Amino acid sequence: MNDTATPHRIDLAIIGGGAAGALTALHLLRHAKAPLQVQLFEPASTLAEGIAYATPAPQHLLNVPAGRMSALPDQPTDFTDHLRQVDAFPQDDDASLAGRFVPRRHYAAYLRQRLAEAGEGSPVQLQVVPQAVLSLRRHAGAARLELTDGTVVDAGHVVLACGNSVRPIPLAGADALPHHCIAEAWDYDGVRLLAGEQAIGIIGSGLSMVDSVVALFAAGQSGVLHVFSRHALMPLPHAHGAPASYDPQPLLAMPLRTRLRTLRRHAREAAAQGIPWQSVMERIRPLGKALWQTLDDADQRRFLRHGVRHWDVHRHRIAEEVHVQLRDALADGRLQLHRVRLQGVVETESGLRLSALSHGAAVQWDLGALVNATGVETRAEGLRNPLLRQLLAEGIARPGPHGLGLDSQAAGDRLIDADGNADDAIGVLGSLRIGTLWESLAVPELRQQAEDAARHAVRELEAAMP
Ligand SMILES: Cc1cc2nc3c(=O)[nH]c(=O)nc-3n(C[C@H](O)[C@H](O)[C@H](O)COP(=O)(O)OP(=O)(O)OC[C@H]3O[C@@H](n4cnc5c(N)ncnc54)[C@H](O)[C@@H]3O)c2cc1C
Structure with a gap:
């Protein structure tokens, strides 16, 4: 780090320009009323792709239907509207387009298009910086970031959207x-x-x-x-079928075993009415976070040891x-x-x-x-991203519950340090929050987290303005 250079000062740094970082920038452009200086740091050459949406292969489909992939929680048809605007799938009526699993390559293009549109009317000055952030340290009331080219930037607020890390291949040799x-x-x-x-x-x-x-x-x-x-x-597989009509709320009060037994009973009852088990799983989709957070520590451990594989194949279809x-x-x-x-x-x-x-x-x-193909590294000790290692090594962050991801507030999204203090200036989103939220990977969760992080930053930054 060059100590003699005067660091450039910005209002907000978004670290990571995959889907989560792009969604954060989009919500920021939509909500800010003041001329905030924002930089988004992403070393990859194309914004909004990250890992999931970088594939050009037409065979690589979204695993969430198009009708549930809107970037905007309050405008559920926004992604399918985009597909209509670019004339993709002209043969589909609205219902079949909403239910379609479209190639993933459409998604990053959609996010970039919406970012460009939102930028036109926004007072925010958003700059995409093609650099990785190597370190983040608190310095004189700001977060001081060091970039790969040695540049130093001071940011009033930070959103960590560093996303998924590859798990190393578990094989000697x-x-x-x-x-x-x-x-x-x-x-x-x-x-x-x-x-x-x-x-x-x-x-x-x-x-x-x-x-x-x-x-x-x-x-x-x-x-x-x-x-x-x-x-x-x-x-x-996903399945087309009638929705299941049971009330999922009582599940939240049950211990793990009773929950699973009850879910199996709902699946049997649904099957008897010709309703697929997938519809039973869909009913608990909005409760993902609550289902995790209402398990006690021992049941969370039991789930991680014995239930997680079965859960994944039924849930991530x-x-x-x-x-x-x-x-x-x-x-x-x-x-x-x-x-x-x-x-x-x-x-x-x-x-x-x-x-x-x-x-x-x-x-x-x-x-x-x-x-x-071992997937996303969720263990904090296995994260190889230099920035995340530095944050953990210096106690600016600590591992999340059960050693998964980084610890963050369960309500809110602030990063929690080694002493258990939440840092009001650092928000974190996406798969890094898995230990706290469990369901924190897919766009239906990310877009809400991104909007919350953007609103938090806008509120704090605009309140501090003269
Ligand atoms: C193969 C695959 C397919 C998926 N398909 C779907 C799907 O169909 N639907 C769905 O809803 N979800 C899907 N998901 C879930 C997926 O995780 C999210 O939808 C989303 O892509 C996650 O985005 P992200 O920005 O959090 O992470 P990532 O995609 O991992 O992006 C993180 C970005 O941060 C950058 N970065 C990391 N560290 C730094 C640093 N220190 N400085 C600067 N930049 C940094 C990286 O370069 C990267 O571009 C899929 C996930 C995977 C892995």
Whole structure:
């Protein structure tokens, strides 16, 4: 850091320009009445993509129907209005467009379009800075940020929207593999380039695995795809069906076991009326945060140890057409799912050899390449983002409940430091809040968090103006 330079002073820094940072900027542009100086720091070349919406592949679909992806909580048709404006899916009527799982590439373009429009009438001066923030320290009443190029910026308020971190591949020997035989599932081009005649191993069986499978098949993969997982549970499909009509509120007062038993009973009763279990899950969708926060500490731990995988596959579902593709590939053997404990991987003359324990027996697979589809890193100790490591190391942040993400206020979104104090000038949103909120990943949660963070900053900054 250059101590002699006078830091540039701004009102608000948004750190991260994925969907969450872009949503925060959008709400700020809409709500501010005063000429605030705002900088959004994002090293990627294209705004609003982050990890989820950077994929150009038409096979990579949103896993939330278009009708629920509006950036604006008070205007639920805003995303489908955008799709109409750009003439996507002209054959769909309003209802089928709202229910459609559209390619994810449409989403970042939508956010950028809305940002540009909101910027036109807003007094806010928003500047996108193509730099990562390396450190954040409190300094003379401001948050002092150091950027990758050494620039120093002082911000009155900060919103941390650093998003998802990749989980390292849990496999001894993977680090020593040559680069051409291993790819991260979120490196969409890298995965596509692996396609060929050789068998490929995919570590992890969740949504990132689904992305990799559909991308590899679309790129001409003819070798078998082997999916390795400790539990061998794959995401389940969405379903069109009548809504379930039970009252979910009593669930909040129940301990975990009774809750799950009650949910299963609701699913059986719904099935008896021809209503899919997915409708039963949809009923509790708005209660995601409350369902987590009303579990006591022991039940939260029990859920993390025994329930989370089953919860994920029922809760984070995929479009029916994608599920059909996976089911067909499983049926004809092009896709094989293995429940294993991975042991290690070594390079061989023709590719690599993966060893694992399957039902206690040692098994090996000869593969051409591996994909790391283990998903989002939620453990604070596993976060590799230099800024987040610095915040944790210096006690400006502390791990969230159960060591998940960063600790933040349950009501409100302020970052909590190592002494348990909430920092009024630092808000945090998205997957970093998972330990506090549990449901804190998808756009229906992010847009509300982004609006709340923007409103908080506007209120505080405008109140402090002369
Ligand atoms: C593969 C995938 C598919 C998904 N599909 C859907 C879906 O269909 N619908 C849905 O609602 N949700 C979906 N999600 C959930 C998803 O997490 C959110 O919708 C959203 O993309 C999260 O955005 P984010 O900005 O919080 O995180 P990210 O997308 O991870 O973006 C964070 C950004 O912050 C930047 N950054 C990080 N550290 C710094 C730093 N120190 N300085 C500056 N910039 C920094 C990064 O470069 C990145 O661009 C999906 C998630 C994944 C991983």
